Amino acid sequence: VGVTTKLQHVPISEIFGPVIQGEGPLAGVPTVFVRVAGCDYRCTWCDTPYAVLPELWSRTAERLTAVEIADRVAVLSGNWVTLSGGNPAMYDLTTVVDELHEHGFSVAVETQGSKWMPWLEEVEQLVVSPKPPSSGMDAKAEREFPRFAQRVHELYLDGQWDNTNPPALKVVVFDEADLVFARRVHTTSWPEMLPLYLSVGTDPPTDTTTLADVRRQVCDRYAWLMGRVAEGSDVFDERVLPQLHVLAYGHARGV
Ligand code: SF4
Numbered sequence: 001v002g003v004t005t006k007l008q009h010v011p012i013s014e015i016f017g018p019v020i021q022g023e024g025p026l027a028g029v030p031t032v033f034v035r036v037a038g039c040d041y042r043c044t045w046c047d048t049p050y051a052v053l054p055e056l057w058s059r060t061a062e063r064l065t066a067v068e069i070a071d072r073v074a075v076l077s078g079n080w081v082t083l084s085g086g087n088p089a090m091y092d093l094t095t096v097v098d099e100l101h102e103h104g105f106s107v108a109v110e111t112q113g114s115k116w117m118p119w120l121e122e123v124e125q126l127v128v129s130p131k132p133p134s135s136g137m138d139a140k141a142e143r144e145f146p147r148f149a150q151r152v153h154e155l156y157l158d159g160q161w162d163n164t165n166p167p168a169l170k171v172v173v174f175d176e177a178d179l180v181f182a183r184r185v186h187t188t189s190w191p192e193m194l195p196l197y198l199s200v201g202t203d204p205p206t207d208t209t210t211l212a213d214v215r216r217q218v219c220d221r222y223a224w225l226m227g228r229v230a231e232g233s234d235v236f237d238e239r240v241l242p243q244l245h246v247l248a249y250g251h252a253r254g255v
Pocket of ligand 1: 039040042043045046047048052085086087098112131
């Protein structure tokens, strides 16, 4: 997948909402989702393979212009639009963000922090999720995330974002190694005054996984992670959340 220019069409896997954001700093807030197709990572537990694997998304994604994307979002209403993926930072979305702003939306972005794009400076809520060991992508994250974080740090110190919605670091945690990774990237790369969101990971479903299975798994892992964080002596900049949409709906799409 190459980086597009402003005039090109962006492959969009799905646009849906408004739904309730299930994780990170906007957890509980209604938002429309725009899921961009294409990703430079291949996480073992990725919950959106249909937006990651070219053999899947190339058949189903629509190629839309910035105006077409904004028009589709406008029909769905709401205050927030979340650009997700895949990795939306694979593309130049400058005009998409401009169009959404012209329609009066606040724009959030979710990216793993592998590629910096200048348009990321223009969004109201940047959420960066470097991938921990359980993803199988941690070696790549260790190489790529520090440079991305450095850019965020510089812009934050320059006053690029106000303190209403400062850039957020969110790490999915399945186990102890993921927690260690999350704390390390938070303390070594990220602006230390900004909170770390720990988001409890969920195993990919099998053919026989029920909603009750998913809920039990989420709650068990959430209880473990709450306990681990609460036993620390310096936990005030860590926020522990389950993925609320998974707790409510399991692995259903479009919710
Ligand atoms: S970075 Fe996100 S979208 Fe890409 S493979 Fe990993 S979990 Fe999936």
